[in-house]
Amino acid sequence: MRLLSVAVMAALLPAVPLQQRAGTTYYVDSRAGDDGAAGTSATAPWKTLDKVNAADLKPGDAISFKRGSSWDGQLKLSAKGTASRPIVAQAYGNGSLAKITGECVLVDGSHWRVSGLRATGCRWAGFEVAGDGNVLSGVQADKNVAGVWVTPTGRRNTIRDSRLTGNNKMSVNDDTPDNDSGAFGVLLNGDDNVVIGNTITGSYAASHDYVTDGAAVEVYNGDRNLVLRNVARNNETFTELGAQKGRTATGNVFAFNVVTSTRKRGSFLVTRGPGHIVGPVKGTVAVQNSVYLPARDTIGWSCGDGCSPSILKLRNNVIAVGGQAGYEDGTGADEAGSVYQARSFKFKLGPKSVKADPRFVSTSDLHLRPGSPAIGRGVSLSPESYGGAKASLAKPLPSAPDAGAYQH
Template sequence: MKNLLGFGLLGTLLGSNGDASAVRRPDGCADVPSNIYYVDSRAGDDSKVGTSPASAWKSLEKVNARTFLPGERILLKSSSMWNGQLWPKGSGVEGRPITVGMYGGGVKPVINGEGLFEDAVLLKNQEYWEIADLEITNTGPQRAERRGVHVALENYGEAHHIYIRSLTIHDVNGVDDVKPNGGINYTSVGAKKPSRFVDLRIENNEIYRVDRSGIFGWADSWVRSKWNPSLEVRLRGNHLHDIGGDGIVVVATDGAIVERNVVGHANQRSDGYNVAIWAWSADNTVIQHNEAYGTKGQRDGEGFDSDWNSRNTVIQYNYSHDNDGGFLLICNEGGHKPAESAGNTGTVVRYNISQNDRTRGINIAGPVKESLIYNNTIYVGPDHSVDLLLFSDWHGWSEGTSFYNNIFYVAGTARFSYGVSRASDGAYVTAHGFGESKDNLFDANDYYGVEVAASDSHALTVDPKLIAPGQGTDGILSLTGYRLQAASPARKNGKPIEKSGEQDLWGHAVPSCGATDRGAFQSDDCK
């Protein structure tokens, strides 16, 4: 307490002014000023104290040399530009994070790593930080492992309250053979001390022209024998476009929420297997209210994915369109021991819309178990030919997949099929049928323009009378054409689903008036 009080008094004597706010210490002993430090690349001076705009520091080196205290703020001057790395030291405490932001205008200050640093902005073994309102780039003359932002843990234990918000990250020319490099990456390794994040938020960032990944998490605790998942991970409101490989990926998490993101044109430059939005080695992930479009290629190329070593993933209320590899991948690589992988069990896919996704609608690959796929609307336009549902072998076949209340609206050509073989570019040779998959259940689906799947005792084969199918553009708000007309035969006769999520894509209650509709729209009148 004595040293901190001394620092507060010194800061006051040296120039802390009305910009510094008095904050109660966590121990309740005294009010201590929380200094604000200003940095101005043009008019700053590192010989000054930095605690007012008139006495701002000039360089990132000055910022990086200081160990900041809980509650302190670092403000970078609007429109300032720095070449180098931002790595401020220190940690906050609960209720008093250290924050990085901007002042003096509306143009974000720029951090340009110039390819000279692996990470343009870095936090390592730190917690209680909030970073916002920066523009970040990191391009070198040749490709190398690079990132815009890296939040890293190494034998640290639990790191709390890391918030990365409202950044613009672009032009990071990382390498293709390392997934956790590119835009924003959070990583944890803990051979000596297991490490993980608790309360990690990555929100409202714009990321473009980065390689390989947009937002990617990595942890050595993904393996089940060392399972130590990060908790309270929230990835929301981010806009990504022109991404070399994967868009948004959560790894080694429990209860992560990935919502209201837009990922356009992922997998643009990678030779690997990439998806716009997905979870791997993650339990109880909720992926909702997102849009994914324009993912390139068939390795894998889908909009969404529930991947192996994951349990109870929920993919709901999303919009997928124009992805080369299709709407959805649910997969599990067979052959792993339980100490390594929990397989893929209990995936739920509901109230999503797929419009003109290419080549495949839903691909269920490997020994996936107990997936439940219901009340989705999948539209195939007149110019497209699609394996609407594709079962494939990945050291085993799926078991116990259920399909209820879906609308398969095919104006082009589609079929239910299985993979006979797969080419190096990810394309399948397919044949009619379900291959060696087992215990598939179909009930109360509408098959318009495609043959009925076997044993669907309450199937419809008529036009579901959507208001204007195929007219979706950009954004979930463009999907009103997928609502059911008043005279739709798909109203009020769907299969009741327990624990159905209680609402449809538009927020209407499910069931409504004691009945369930087919497709992603639930009518809310009782006529």
């Protein structure tokens, strides 16, 4: 099943094969390389990131990093490719992914296709994406404040099929009230980005202000981002949204994500109305997600400080938590077609929504067992349900789809 517009699908196409790009491929090996070498073959590779950073790369070129290599420093991917001739950063050889620590990876160029790299123990972000039209695919990030940070200038980028694990450092953690920040799998400050098919785990850290903090995907001042088909386990929150006064975080869509946790605290989605210091966050859409958070100090979704249908729309979700299924104030969220299991409810159920055991296959496998009340529970969805032109259904769901991330 796919939810992608033509523009989004184009962004997710595989990297152009080397033989079609007709560019130059450079090789880098931290162990056997030599910056005095030509760098254009695996038998004469460069050695350092400085050599790569200084290279005059053109559309269609590629940089191949030897597996098992490691560097302490920063890889700067600043050159500009094109949509038809991207620049590629990739792995070659055998063994573990090439590893970068320190300042790690900055992608401030355009139309890069980055794969096969691991950014670990970085000073802030594993991968900082500040350019346009870039794709991170099959990368790993761990032990950072943010696994991937899409900056305010980062637009139309894709983070897909990657493992973002244990990004559990705080950037702010002090006694000033309500300002702690950190432990992000993905932090989205930019617009029109896609986060698809990733495994995001362990975005969770101790916090002076909040006891614990962290998010698999945090959106702050970012508009029209699509977060789709990710698997999130043992994070503090799946997503939290906010915007500075005078800025926006409008039209973000969360669809077909699977969220589980064994931690004592957790939530699926937290958003805000105009009464909050980082509100209002308008037009958030959450559809066809499956959530299981069994601990007592958990909440499915929270829409406070002036919630309304223009703030949050929920369709066809399955949310089972040990605490509160959802919270709304004001005129409330626009909710329908979902199954909820919880100790308490602080919202009004919408059309076709029910309180029931969703009958997941197991605590970690959120497929539906036969007889689940989520089967056929969902309401019909139009492309507008997924953010209009931003995310449409390439293959329509049934008129009465199952609720949750999986169709029975």
